[in-house]
Amino acid sequence: MRLRMLFCIFAFASAAYAKEPAPYLTGTLLQMDAVYCGVSDSAQKKIHEPLCREYILQAENVTFRIRPRDEKHSVLLPVGNRAEFRMEKDKLMLRMEEANSKEREYIIVSMTPRSDASAADAAPSHVNHLQ
Numbered sequence: 001m002r003l004r005m006l007f008c009i010f011a012f013a014s015a016a017y018a019k020e021p022a023p024y025l026t027g028t029l030l031q032m033d034a035v036y037c038g039v040s041d042s043a044q045k046k047i048h049e050p051l052c053r054e055y056i057l058q059a060e061n062v063t064f065r066i067r068p069r070d071e072k073h074s075v076l077l078p079v080g081n082r083a084e085f086r087m088e089k090d091k092l093m094l095r096m097e098e099a100n101s102k103e104r105e106y107i108i109v110s111m112t113p114r115s116d117a118s119a120a121d122a123a124p125s126h127v128n129h130l131q
Helices: 002-017 115-119
Strands: 024-036 052-058 062-069 084-089 091-095 105-112
Touching: 002 105, 024 062
Parallel strands: none
Antiparallel strands: 024 052, 024 084, 052 062, 062 105, 084 091, 091 105
């Protein structure tokens, strides 16, 4: 009986301290490009270099360039639609309602801060009332 009670206390305590996954952020898939992803030995013979899908994901403050982690089993994502994503260590976990809402792993190729004109227009402007 003591062992069973000790086990229940341990299970409850470990569940209480378990990390919850990061909340999802939203963004828009702006475009998909086909980029060279592999290296071929073109000195021996002309070989078509493999192309990978690279997406541009625009979030509120950052624009990401991402590639599927597993290129062989990658899914073509609908461009122009909203996506939900979260960061997990060195990868981006992305899901879309249009693509079965399944979470997929992506490699972050680059991140650039957004500097839109709309963000500059959103800043309050103070007009000099003496003019």
